[in-house]
Every structure is written in structure tokens, then in C-alpha cells.
Amino acid sequence: MKNKIVVAVDGTAGSGKTATFATVAKKVGYEFIDTGLMYRAFTLLCIESKVDFLNKEEIIKTLVNFDFSVINGKPYLNGKEVEKRIQENDIVKFINYVTPIPEVRKFMVNAQRAMVTGGGCIEIGRDITTVVLPDADLKIYLDSSVEARAERRFKQNQVLKIKNNNLEEIKNSIINRDEQDFKNGLRKVENAWLIDNSNIPIEDVVNMVVDKIKELEGK
Numbered sequence: 748m749k750n751k752i753v754v755a756v757d758g759t760a761g762s763g764k765t766a767t768f769a770t771v772a773k774k775v776g777y778e779f780i781d782t783g784l785m786y787r788a789f790t791l792l793c794i795e796s797k798v799d800f801l802n803k804e805e806i807i808k809t810l811v812n813f814d815f816s817v818i819n820g821k822p823y824l825n826g827k828e829v830e831k832r833i834q835e836n837d838i839v840k841f842i843n844y845v846t847p848i849p850e851v852r853k854f855m856v857n858a859q860r861a862m863v864t865g866g867g868c869i870e871i872g873r874d875i876t877t878v879v880l881p882d883a884d885l886k887i888y889l890d891s892s893v894e895a896r897a898e899r900r901f902k903q904n905q906v907l908k909i910k911n912n913n914l915e916e917i918k919n920s921i922i923n924r925d926e927q928d929f930k931n932g933l934r935k936v937e938n939a940w941l942i943d944n945s946n947i948p949i950e951d952v953v954n955m956v957v958d959k960i961k962e963l964e965g966k
């Protein structure tokens with residue numbers, strides 16, 4: 748009888764967390780939770796509520812109207828499916844005003860911790876191995892060079908037909924988000940497995956992680 752485990756994944760913007768670990772989760776029959784969707788959906792609510800992003804109190808007050816759920820893998824904000832909308836550039840433009848606010852992070856961390864009720868789950872984000880799931884059975888830190896990440900995001904945006912798709916701007920936005928993420932506490936913890944996928948095909952990373960999960964389940 749295999750013992751399903753808890754997997755916590757952190758990593759830099761655009762390093763491949765979603766694409767890699769959604770596939771891993773499917774292969775091993777685990778639940779997949781992308782905490783970034785929550786921050787993106789909350790940023791969208793703030794935009795729709797026309798908050799002043801320089802006014803922390805207004806952003807904090809908006810939390811009372813924040814109802815987020817994932818149904819069949821799709822994110823819903825207050826009952827409305829927002830999967831494509833939260834990938835738009837305005838979200839990325841404002842998200843760095845939202846993510847550093849302690850009250851916002853506390854709200855999100857509590858919700859993200861409550862979603863993991865036991866083994867058989869992979870949760871990804873920026874503070875999962877450090878704050879949300881510090882006792883996870885397997886901790887992974889995924890990273891890639893800024894150049895590799897910008898290229899990938901540019902191609903991803905082309906596929907998604909995201910407007911104003913510009914490689915230089917993407918590169919700068921990744922550098923800015925890295926800066927904010929490190930300030931918010933993104934880091935590789937001692938017992939995390941560092942995977943730099945700059946030059947490793949996604950299939951190989953998926954297989955490496957699937958093998959590791961199966962090994963730990965057997966223990």
C-alpha cells in the first residue's frame with residue numbers, strides 16, 4: 748500500500764511550476780493547487796473594485812468580498828470563471844502592490860494551508876516550502892535563467908493571444924517580480940531539492956519528480 752505524500756513547490760516567476768507540476772499531479776493521481784491563481788484572482792477583484800493600489804487599507808478591506816474556488820481545474824472569482832482573464836498584463840502590473848501586504852498574505856496562507864488535508868497533494872507558489880507547508884514530505888525549488896523564463900512566457904503569451912506581448916517588457920517584469928518575490932520571502936530552504944530547468948526539457952523534469960514521489964511513497 749503506497750503512502751501518498753505532501754509535495755510543496757516554490758520557484759521563480761515563469762520557471763515552469765504550473766506546467767511541470769500539473770502534469771506530475773496527473774501522472775501520480777495527486778491534487779494540484781496553484782496558489783498564484785489566488786493572488787492573481789484577488790488582484791483582479793481589486794482592479795474591478797477600483798481600489799487605490801497605493802492604499803493598503805482599501806486592498807485589505809477588499810478581502811471580505813473575495814470568494815475564490817477552483818472547479819475542474821479552473822479558477823472562479825465570486826462565481827465567475829477567470830482562467831484567461833487573470834493571465835492578462837494588468838494583473839501582473841498591479842500584483843506587486845498586493846502580495847507584500849501582511850494581512851493579504853495571512854489570509855491567503857490560511858486558505859492555502861486548509862486546502863491540504865493530507866497526502867496526495869502538490870501545492871505550488873512562492874512561500875509553500877517556507878510558510879504554508881513547512882512540514883511537507885517533499886520540498887522542491889524550481890528555477891531557470893531570466894532569459895529562458897522570458898522566452899517561454901513570450902511564447903506562452905503568443906499561444907494565449909495575450910495582447911501587447913513584448914519580450915523585453917516580459918524580461919523586465921520577471922526581474923521586477925523576482926525582486927518582489929525575494930522580498931516576500933521566496934527562497935530555497937535547506938532541505939529543498941533545487942531543480943534548474945534552464946536546459947532540461949519539461950518531460951525530463953516531470954519524470955525526475957514522478958520517480959522521486961514514487962520512491963518516497965514506497966518508504
Ligand SMILES: Nc1ncnc2c1ncn2[C@@H]1O[C@H](COP(=O)(O)OP(=O)(O)O)[C@@H](O)[C@H]1O
Nearest residue numbers: 760761762763764765766899903944947948949
Ligand atoms: N523545462 C522546461 N523547458 C522549456 N519550457 C518549459 C519548461 N518548463 C516549463 N516550460 C514552459 O515555460 C512556460 C512558463 O511555465 P509556467 O508553468 O507558466 O511557469 P510558472 O507557473 O512557474 O509561472 C510555459 O510555456 C511552460 O510550458
Ligand SMILES: Nc1ccn([C@@H]2O[C@H](COP(=O)(O)OP(=O)(O)O)[C@@H](O)[C@H]2O)c(=O)n1
Nearest residue numbers: 759760761782783784786846872873874924
Ligand atoms: N504563494 C504565492 C504565490 C504567488 N505569489 C505572487 O503572485 C504572483 C502570481 O503568481 P503566479 O505563480 O501565477 O506567477 P507566475 O510565476 O505564474 O508568473 C507572483 O508573482 C507572486 O508575486 C505569492 O506572493 N505567493
